[in-house]
Amino acid sequence: MSGNTFGTLFAVTNFGESHGPAIGCVIDGCPPGMALSEADIQPELDRRRPGTSKFVTQRNEADQVEILSGVYQGQTTGTPICLLIRNTDQRSKDYGDITQTFRPGHADYTYWRKFGVRDPRGGGRSSARLTAPTVAAGAVARKWLQERYGTTFRGCMTQVGELAIGFDGWEHVANNPFFAPVADVSAIEDYMNALRKAGDSCGARLRVTAQHVPVGLGEPIYDRLDADIAKAMMGLNAVKGVEIGDGFASVAHKGSMHGDAILPGGQFASNHDGGVLGGISSGQDLEVAVAIKPTSSILVPRPSINTAGEPVEVITKGRHDPCVGIRATPILEALLALVVMDHALRHRAQCGDVAHPV
Structure with a gap:
């Protein structure tokens, strides 16, 4: 199976299956000389890991990361960094009922048609479990970008199902299990409790942003920064839509309103374009919004077929997120960091000595 490596100069290859012995990634291209340990990575994995509240899957994985290579005496060496996360709480028997059937909305059918074989245990390779290595790699990128440019990343949930979420402030995001930027999450809790009781699922809308992004990241035409951001976000399980800026x-905008006026000193009066002009970063905050579809594994009976093409009714038991968007915020932050990191290295390689009079 190809298509498991993302990036050009900062390339991340993701490996493993949901119910295999371990998952992980290999990072190739990380600059040497950066202090790095498991303690730099673990906090991000802890934000994403399952079992952190009753509103997400109760699979209890510690998600402890191990650095197997690429670091010597606490510093990156410039060689490939291998990060390993062992699976410790698999319940493969939960998937015995779907070995010969296909869950509507899931990748079961397409994987089987493409490869002629599939791993039904937790979705195998198509599981959101495989986002943990992405978050680990993103932590490495975030550290380098913060130290080099002061770049920071943060995200939040702005809608769950039909329920729109307001914005009271970023300080609230870390204080609730939904990554919601509001002080009172009781309405979200009530909504999710009703959903869980019904055995159903819902989608979500999330926002992710990067601040202190250098000007000039991105390539014209085919390797535009916004194009690579969209590709990265669409590579996340269940993502069905990506918006940059006002999207x-x-x-409905008029050109007289939408175009962000440029002020002396390279400042802008607004940020309708989300920090990208012509596929190249403008120095403004990168603003990205993502739409995530409802979880496919639910208790509500649905019509499908089996491997013989016969009609069946599918009910999916086991431990699943009623809304995969709840744990998506740290993943989206990591994906944005990986894109910015890759383009920062590419820009440094080609245009690092370009003088800027403005």
């Missing part, structure tokens, strides 16, 4: 709302 689809831009359709």
